[in-house]
Amino acid sequence: MNHRIVILGGGYAGAHAASRIARGLRAPDASVTLVNAEPNFVERVRLHQVAAGQDVEPVRLDDLLAGTGVQTRVARVTGLDADAATVFTDRGELEYDTLVYALGSTGRAPEGTFTLSDHGGALRLREHLGSLRPGDPVRVVGGGLTGLEAATEIAESRPDLSVSLATSGRLGSWLAPGARRHVREAFARLGIAVEEGTTVRPGEGEGTTVWCAGFDASSLAADTVLETAEDGRIRVDRTMRSASHPDVYAVGDSAFVRGPGGRACEMRCGMGVPQAWQAANAIVSRLAGRRPSHYPLGYLHQGISLGRRDGVIQFVRWDDRARRGYLKAAAAARYKEAVCRFAIASVRWPSYFPTRRRAVVAAPALRGDEAHA
Ligand SMILES: Cc1cc2nc3c(=O)[nH]c(=O)nc-3n(C[C@H](O)[C@H](O)[C@H](O)COP(=O)(O)OP(=O)(O)OC[C@H]3O[C@@H](n4cnc5c(N)ncnc54)[C@H](O)[C@@H]3O)c2cc1C
Incomplete structure (x- = not known):
């Protein structure tokens, strides 16, 4: 028997799922x-660094997954027939017994703006920034984590540019008071103008616009x-298994799953990785004839780099609401760097530890079985 497990997308969620399943x-x-x-x-979490001209x-x-037993295939997925369990790519078709969908998300960048959501977009922005002259305006749209990181990284690497950030709310409004103050101080230090309560419409404004106002699955x-779900993400149960197709799992930015407080999980690497662990555990357990356990899905921290x-x-808190505690300055920069490294290193980890590889004893479960309970 050879149970064919196909994983679409080798980002944080897909790579973690692949390595864990193969080791299990x-x-x-x-x-x-x-x-x-x-x-x-x-490394999507470093794309603002790429755009700012740093060598990442x-x-x-292949190297990341060496020793895990995962076969990698470079191909662009063009379609999926989930009823026929077939994936279409620009290099042919692939049939599967179990599928993990981890194709991530894209940035919502209106025409004429730049996005940081993929490597190509970050490289285009990098090249464009290189062509700007001192004093040229660069406006970052979006006051979320990506917007804050992009504005500060660009302003730090190009202090000669006139960088601003537009947000519909208040700068860092969701942070604890001390953390919010620190973000404001960093923006002032880097000379970034802040436009609060500002909703930017596509095509509005002059100069360079970097759109950081959300991702689409x-x-x-x-x-x-x-x-x-309405936002295009695949509806999954608590084990990350599709609500409609039990041989399909979805993880990361492509998955719609309810987390703490019943709220849909955010599109974040910090959420995609535990989802991948959960899916891997469920797939291995079910194929080995065991009941899958539930991994906790919640939030621990928000890491925001403000330059290097x-x-x-x-x-x-577990539901993503800010606690009083925070780190700032160089200690926070080191912590964030450690988190970025861990997000990659932990793909390899399962191969460093001896794992019990289980035999496949069970046929894939049918629709409506215990997973949907
Ligand atoms: C600048 C920036 C900073 C960020 N900072 C943070 C942070 O500090 N903390 C945090 O938690 N999150 C952060 N995020 C969000 C985080 O990067 C995403 O939530 C995370 O990458 C989602 O992981 P994923 O595996 O679902 O998708 P991805 O990492 O996007 O991986 C998807 C993979 O699928 C591949 N793919 C897509 N379409 C196809 C196709 N048709 N065929 C074949 N392959 C395909 C892609 O090439 C990619 O390898 C940041 C995002 C950005 C852009």
Whole structure:
């Protein structure tokens, strides 16, 4: 028997799921194939650094997953027939017994603006910034985590530019008072003008606009028979299994799952990784004829870099509300750097530890079984 497990997308969620599943099952019983559009693992959480001109060393997916038993395939996924269990790519078709959908999200960048949501977008912005002259305006739209990181990184690397950030709310309004104050001080130090209570419409304003006002789930799922939420993410149960197709799991930015307080989980790497662990545990357990356990899905912190030597780590409650405690300045920058490194290193971890590889004993469960309970 060879149970074919196919994982679409080799970002944080897909790579973590692949390595854990491969380490959990016996090789002759199951094969794990990871399909990704490019050979490198893209560290999305560092794309503002790429845009600001820093050299972020690429990591090959093959190297990252070496020793885990995962087969990587470079191909662009163009479609999915979930009823026929077939994936279509620009390099042919692939059939699966179990699928993990982890194609992530894209930035909502209106025409004429720049986005940081993918590597190509970050490189385009990098090249464009390189062509700007002193005093040229750069406006970052969006006061969320990505907006704060983008504005500060650009202002730090190009102090000659006139950088501003537009937000519909107040700068860092969700942070604890001390953390908020620190963000304001960093913006003042870097000379970033803040436009609060400002809703920017597409096509508005002059100069360079960097759009950091949210992500949309990969659009591919909405064109399939998989059940999706209004925002296009795949509806999954608490084990990350599709609400409509029990042989499909979704993780990361493409998955719609309710977290603490019944709220839909945010599109964050810090949420995608535990989701991947949960999906891997459920897949391995079910194929091994065991009941899957539930991994906790909640929030611990929000890490915000404010350039390379400054930052804020806001510790949060399980439901993402800010606690009083936070870290700031160089200590926060070091903490954030450690979190970014961990997000990659932990893909390799399962191969450093001896794991019990289980035999595949069970056929994939049918619709409506215990997973949906
Ligand atoms: C600048 C920036 C900073 C961020 N900072 C943080 C942070 O500090 N903390 C945090 O928690 N989150 C942060 N995020 C969000 C975080 O990056 C995402 O939530 C995370 O990347 C989602 O992981 P994922 O695996 O679901 O998707 P991704 O990491 O986007 O991976 C998806 C993968 O699928 C591949 N793919 C997509 N479409 C196709 C296709 N059709 N065919 C084949 N392959 C395809 C892509 O190439 C990619 O490898 C940041 C995002 C950005 C842009």
